[in-house]
Amino acid sequence: MTSGGSGSATPLMQQYREIKARHQDAILFFRMGDFYEMFYDDAEVASRAIGLTLTSRNNGGAAEVPLAGIPVKAAAEYLRRLVQQGHRVAICEQVEDPKLAKGIVKREVIETITPGAVFADDLLDGARANYVCAVAMGRDTVGKQGGREGDRVREQIGVAAADLSTGELRLFLVTAADASAVLARLAPRELLLVRNAAHAELDGALQVVEGALVTEREGWEFDAQLATDELTRQFAISSLEGFGLGVEDAAVVGAAGALLRYLRELQPGGLPHLARPVVERPGGVMPLDEMTRRNLELVESLRGGEVAGTLLSVLDRTTTPMGQRQLRQWLLAPLLERDAIDARLDAVMVLVRDPVGRATLREALDGVRDVERLASKAAAGRATPRELRALGDSLARLPQVAAAVHAVLAHANQGGAQGGVLARMLHDWDDGADCAAQLTRMLVARPPLLIGEEDTIAPGVDAALDELRALRDGGKDAIATIQQQERARTGIGSLKVGYNKVFGYFLEISNANRHLVPDDYQRRQTLTGAERYVTPALKEYEEKVLSAAERIEARERELFEALRREAGAAIRRWQAVARRVATIDVLASFADVAEREQYVRPELHDGFDLEITAGRHPVVERMMAREKFIPNDLALTEEAQLIVLTGPNMAGKSTILRQIGLIQLLAQVGAYVPARKARLPIVDRLFTRVGASDNLVRGQSTFMVEMSETSAILHTATKRSLVLLDEIGRGTSTYDGVSIAWSVSEHLHDAIGCKTVFATHYHELTQLANELGGVRNFTVAVREVGDQVLFLHRLVPGGADRSYGIEVGRLAGLPAPVITRAKEVLALLEGEGEQMAARLTADGMQAPASTRRRGPRLKHQLHADQLGFFAEPVAPVDAAATRLKAAVTALDTDSMTPLEALTTLAALKKGAAAP
Known part of the structure; x- marks a missing residue:
């Protein structure tokens, strides 16, 4: 921070420097009356970032201090713009009444706002979580007896993620290979890393969240023992065993401790709303790498990261913000356990079969606001009167939600169906009726944003408050009466009673009537065309009214804060309620889409075979008339595990690849799928590599990106995986490309044995069906009519021998x-x-053929x-030329003497001359 000499600084600037020294990495909003002021470098940075006028302030001597300020009432918009640009902002408030202060008013930083630590709605996206993540490295010994010679040591990565706006805390213990999938799924706004640490294993993982603000912390903050103390103190427990964490989980415990310490610094008032951590270990959900998530366009499109045109846009018929966030998380974390998947499918099935009950349920959900974030604000002491009433109204809807779920389950039981997850949601159901009644009883139907603007507490709640309101309202009526009385007494029909904050109540009389002013009128203010007066009676009523208004605001604030504390103290209840509502909302959304789009329940099994009948692409079919989309069948079995898919450009090979991946993913998310029938295995990994582009930021060409992604697949896929490849080897020469594509196919078939669909323009690969027993050829059919080519988009057995690239060029307008x-x-x-x-x-x-390599x-x-x-x-x-070339190629010229060289040359010449 640039500053002048401290010896000449005013007491105010000395106070500023002391506070700024503790928050050097943040822009300090320093409260001075009705403004937040920024000084020195903070002022210069803010003026550039949000367009403030840069001025200066005398520092008690010759030095001029750069200065920029914003009104407190307008701070929200400026704060939003700064945080969105990646800045940290420390809010320094006056924490004592200036009227009572002796000397400089006491000031303290009450919170630091960062992209990953915000509460304000205008800084949050209601449809997605807002995570700040801490990442720590650890080691795990793999062997029968850890630590013995010969055991293998592997790197472990611990990821701790918290959403301050909801209180959610999640812990992930993953290998380096899966860390990128976890971070991509969380999409954190901010990352905590060990300062100056160099871990090559993290490079790939961190690249998927390049837009996140990186905050470096000292290494000791990630110490597992210190972290254990932090966690046990926060959650008032004796050990971490209750969370399922042991000594082998040091990496994730260290990450959680560092994250907790950081959040406490940002929120000095504490973290009362932070929920008990949910620990996720490998094996529960399917890791989705960046290329698969991107190529399938699950939650962001390839066109600038928009939601439109994604699987999320098709499935999102949720009615609550919690449901929107839950849906996004489910799509990025397909399940691996069949029982868990079937439990979701059972719930979707009963909702599909009861459209009337589902409609009633969705109508009940429609009135539920963001309970999770509203409750967190209440617990943190931030909820406004309007937000607290919204929480009460939302809780008041829960009995209708429960009744609708009961009706759906009753209908299902009549048909012998089980409710799966939906039935579990009603176990120990808490509708928060007591709190809902309290909130809706105490708060007016439409409270103001802030205390003091309008009435907040409803009439009849507090007798003392009602008396003060009667006095205030009666005083106002009396003032209106005074206006009528004074008009009659003076004969001035234009006389009026007015009020402003500076002069209070007054009688205003135009200059033309000034000669009619009584002697007991006291002049208070002179205007251009009028005079303002006051009378003893008006002063008396003014004192009563203003005194009552101040006392009303103080009493309302007292009652409201007590109500907010009471609602916030039940944060654990409301977080559980929010999770259940979110789950019900997503399941209802799945069912609604399934009925509207004619999806079917997939049949899941533990075997190898994948069979899809009349499969469709859920996004592409939404963009066209349903009768125009051509469904396709596909089967991958032990005998036909790899399909070489050929066909012309624009025939739809990439669409077929993606729809296979989306159908498999939807099934493991627990949703119905776009097909007439689908019999699917549970795959441990889904890889979809379709197309490639340069990554100039990482210094990678198109072909390097292609090879890197292919390498990741070959190193990670297992026999239980599903691999969908498009155009491997197209980024290099034909010989290189065919060779790579051939060898990749052989490896997937022979070494890994996984289910694979390989779309390609290398027609040479169709020979694989003759060489490898588990390979089958399929093509996307076309029909030629004269010079015209019709793309039928139909998958048929066999291989293509043309790509019709010239015809596609003609269609493109060459x-x-x-x-x-x-x-x-x-x-x-x-x-x-x-x-x-x-x-x-x-x-x-x-x-x-008998002697050739395959x-x-x-x-x-x-x-x-x-x-x-x-x-x-x-x-x-020329046979002679061929023999001569072979003879010259065989010469070892490095070991020949000059004489031997001359002799050899003569022999070659003689041989060349021979017939």
Whole structure:
């Protein structure tokens, strides 16, 4: 911080410096009366960031201090803009009444606002959680007896995530390979890392959250023992065993402790709303890597990260903010346990079968506001009168929600169905009736935003308050009476009683009537065309009214704060209520979409086979008339585990790949799927690599991105995985590309044995069906009518031998001469390729099938020779030249003496001259 000499600083600036020294990484909003002032570097940064006028303040000497300020009443908008730009803002308030202060008013920082630690609605997205995450490294010994020689030590990563706006706390213990999937799923706004730590294992994980604000903390704050003390103190427990945490979980415990310490610094008033942690270990949910999440467009589209055009946009028919957030989390965390999946599917089934009951349930949910965040605000002492009433109104709707769920379950029981998760939601149901009644009874129906603006506490709640209101309202009536009396007494019909904060109540008389003013009128203010007066009677009533108004505000504040404390003290109840409402809301949304879009319940099993009948893409079909979307069947079995999918451009290969992935994911989320029938296994991982692009920020070309993603699949996939690949090897030369695509396919088939669909334009790969027993060829059919190509979008057995790229270019609007020339070039290349294949075969350069290594035959590897079209025509093969070339290639010129070289050259010359 740039500052002048402290010796000449005023007491106010000395106070500022002391506070700023404790919050050097934040912009300090320093309360001075009705303004927040910023000084020195803070003023300069804020003036650039949010367009404030930069002025200066004398520092008690010759130095001028840069200064910028904002009105307290307008602070919310400026604060939002600063935080959205990634700045931290420390709010320093006056914590004593200036009238009672002796010397400088006492000031303290009451909170520090960061992108990951906010409560204000204008800084939050109601449809998604707002996490701040701490990440810590640890080690785990893998072996029968940890620590013995020969045991393998692997890196562990602990991730602690908290949403300050809801009080949610989640702990994840993952391997380095899955850390990126967890962080991508959480999408934190802020990350806590160990200062100056270099962990290569974290690089990939941190790249998926590049937009997060990074906060570095000292390494000792991540110490597991200190963290244990922090956690046990926060949750008033004796040990962490109750959370399922042991000594082997040091990494995640350390991360949780560092996160807790950081949040306490941001919120000096405490964290009473922080919920007990939910611990998630590997095996419960499916990790989704960045490429799969991106390619399937689950929650963000490829077009700028929008929600429109995503799976989330199709499924989101939720009616509550909690449901919206829950739906997003479910889509990013498919389940791996069949019982848990079936429990959700059972709930969706009973809701699908009872459309009337479902409609009643959704109507009841529609009146429930964001209970989770409203309750957190109440617990943190931040809820406004309007927000507290919203909490009460929401809780008052819960009996209707419960009644609607009971009706749906009763209808299901008549048909012999079980309610699954839906039935569990009613176990120990808490509708908060006592608190709802208290809140709605004590608060007026439409409270003001702040105490003092209008009445907040309802009439009849407090006798003392009612008496003060009667006095205030009676005083106002009396003032109106005074106006009528004075008009009659003076004969001045235009006389009026007014009020302002500076002069209080007054009688205003125009200059034209000034000669009629009685002698007992006391002049209070002179205006251009009028005079303002006061009388002893008006002063008496003014004192009564103003005194009553002040006492009313004080009493309302006292009653409201007591009510808010009472509601906030039950935060654990409201958090449990919010989770149940969110779950019910998502299940109802699944059922509503299933009925509207004609989805079916998937049949899940523990085997290998994947069979989809008339499968559809849930997003693409929404964008067109349903009768225009062409459904497709697909089966992956032990005997046909890898499908090579060929076909022309624009035929829909990528759409088919994505719809397979989305159907599998939806099933494991616990939702119905877009198909006529689906018999699906539970896969441990889903990989979808479709297309690629440069990543210039990370210094990676398109092909490097493609190879990196393919490498991740080959190192991570297991026999239980589902792999969906598109155009592997297209980013390099034809020979390289075919070779890589071939070897990747062999590895997936032979070494991993997983279910795979491989879409490609390399028609050479169709030979895999002849080489590998578990490979089948499929293509997307087209129909040629003259020069026109019709894309049928129908998946049929067999392989394609053309890509129809020129036809696609014509459809895209390439000039006619370009299309004509392209067809001529293609014909020449294809003819040259056939001639080259014939010559190679005639010269015996293709070995017998019995001795060849498994791979594409040379007669299909012709694209590598396409450069011959632009060079000289290929001459007929000369046997003598071939022998001479072989002899020269075999020479070891490095070991030859000059004499041997001359002798060899003479022999080669003689051989070349021979017939």
